[in-house]
Amino acid sequence: MTETEFEDWLGPDGPLARAVPGFAPRVQQQRMAAAVAEALRERHTLVVEAGTGTGKTFAYLVPALLSGQRILISTGTRHLQDQLFHRDLPVVREALGLPVQVALLKGRANYLCQHRLSVTRAEGRLAAREQIDQLAAIADWAGRTRSGDIAELTAIGEDAAIWPRVTSTADNCLGSDCDWFGECHVLRARREAQEAEVVVINHHLLFADMALKEEGFGELLPSVDALIIDEAHQLPATASQFFGSSLGSRQLQELARDAVAEYVREAGSASGLPDTAQRLENAVQDVRLALGRGEQRAAWKQVAASRPLQAALRTLAEQIEALAAQLEAQAPRSRGLDACWRRALALREQLRQSTETPPADHVHWFETHRRSFRIQLTPLDIADLFRARRQALPDTWIYTSATLSVNGSFSHFAARLGLDDPVSLQLDSPFDFARNALLYLPDAMPDPNSAQYVQRVLEVAEGVIEAACGRTFLLFTSYRALHEAARRLRGRCPFPLLVQGDAPRSELLERFRELGDAVLLGTSSFWEGVDVRGEALSCVLIDKLPFASPGDPVLQARIEALRKRGGNPFVEEQLPHAVITLKQGVGRLIRDVDDRGVLVLCDPRLTSRSYGRVFLDSLPAMRQTRDPGEVLAFFGCRPAALARR
Secondary structure: OOHHHHHHHHOOOOHHHHHOOOOOOOHHHHHHHHHHHHHHHHOOEEEEEEOOOOOHHHHHHHHHHHHOOOEEEEEOOHHHHHHHHHHHHHHHHHHHOOOOOEEEOOOHHHEEOHHHHHHHHHHOOOOOHHHHHHHHHHHHHHOOOOOOEHHHOOOOOOOOOOHHHHEOOOOOOOHHHOOOHHHOHHHHHHHHHHHOOEEEEEHHHHHHHHOOOOOOOOOOHHHOOEEEEOOHHHHHHHHHHHHOEEEEHHHHHHHHHHHHHHHHHHHOOOOOHHHHHHHHHHHHHHHHHHOOOOOEEEEHHHOOOOHHHHHHHHHHHHHHHHHHHHHHHHHHHOHHHHHHHHHHHHHHHHHHHHHOOOOOOEEEEEEEOOOOEEEEEEEOOOHHHHHHHHOOOOOEEEEEEOOOOEOOEOHHHHHHHOOOOOEEEEEOOOOOHHHHEEEEOOOOOOOOOOOOHHHHHHHHHHHHHHHOOOOEEEEOOOHHHHHHHHHHHOOOOOOOEEEOOOOOHHHHHHHHHHHOOOEEEEOHHHOOOOOOOOOOOOEEEEOOOOOOOOOOHHHHHHHHHHHHOOOOHHHHHHHHHHHHHHHHHHOOOOOOOOOOEEEEEOOOHHHHOOOHHHHHHOOOOOEEEOOHHHHHHHHOOOOOOOOOO
């Protein structure tokens, strides 16, 4: 179909305009729809950057449903996956009047496992009263749900500790040996996906199968005609995670707990094997302690020679071996114990691989949190790996996001994924940034490495918060700056203050919208995927240009590899990544056609360094100022807030 034909489908008198209240025809949306239709027809690769407000979801759904092809759509997160399947897809399908069969498919950890629910209830050992109540609620819901999708049970948070006890993973699933195999929610979801014409998944599930880590639809990928990848800017990072390997403390702790639960269920005894499992859990904790205090993300070589760590790892290996030996003896008792034995053998091998010298083309690193750790092997470059996997799959791939280009070029994105000469299309936002937005670059900002920098940022922040009457996001590039800002603003800010970490992200955002005059402080997780429309969010302040930490082990290794090849790490890796991240943060400000707001970028390098122009040229065109008086005039408030700062 041509762009002219999509004017009918997506125009002022089209079916979407009749079906969607407030639908506004957009030339950019029609152009994208035509480009997607052409890619589906000609079977080629298309990369589309669709600026905020383009309506990219409808722009790919309409041609996808009209094409009659079998299509797989992958989104960045489970939340977006649910939104697409439960809200956007039904609207478009009904508006077009097409009886297209659709399906939603998630990773197995998103579905209730009847076997693990039974084991957990029989074991009767939960850490807190809250978990006991949650387990009772899950058991009640289990008798009513058809899909088994844990997102249905909204009263229990996605990150609740009870969920791993009642869901399965590829490690602990019993497969066809399970007593509930015929009633398995994962199998039902897979069957529906096999029969559907449009299947909605997420990037983690896509790469789990591409990396040959069984997650449930290995036969589905090759059978589709095309793949549409939304939020495609997240793809390189997700691919790096799944094309590598890792061993985490949680895997070991879950093995110990599952082994005890299966043993108690079969033997009715709490001694013997449970004692061995407890020693394994203790050994896991000792490795965490040997890795040092606080949260870290560093190269493995920094700790590999530590004698306490080596001793702790030897003990861990011995305890895995001891548990494996006991499980081998108990394995004939039940399918669950047999599965635990096989997991122990696999984790023993993973521990060996995770602590030995890695392949030359991988980065060996670790990260620690308060009570957990993970040892990672990450490929330096995933372009060849991704290209090789794609060769066995359909030719038609459509990648889209609001942030894929750097200064008008898609070369960085294409190179990261090994895309050879894709067709590309850049569509600017239809929103009137020139009229509705103001970019404020504060004067007299010290160097970002200065000890006084955060203090000066907060002086600017207090002024714009007052001028905006609250209604502000303060986005930081580090937790240190976030915490310093929180300490300073508590008790001083005259508006409600919401700080990342004080409550779940969804709760903070809901309170921000309801309050209407709040100030929210956040770091990386608030830079994207956050949609606050209307006057509640009228100002976004970003403290620094979001260059990745130079101490990040994966970035360090990539920089060194680029240098060895004669490349320019800053131009080829660090700058493009920072530009795309900044565009994500800036995208929080204007979310609807009538939104107005001020963007405050505090980093003086935007004008003092030559590369600053790359950042500015990559942002929507808007009026710039260094005059605080213009900020006051924009908000139409009294001239006291910024003038004295």
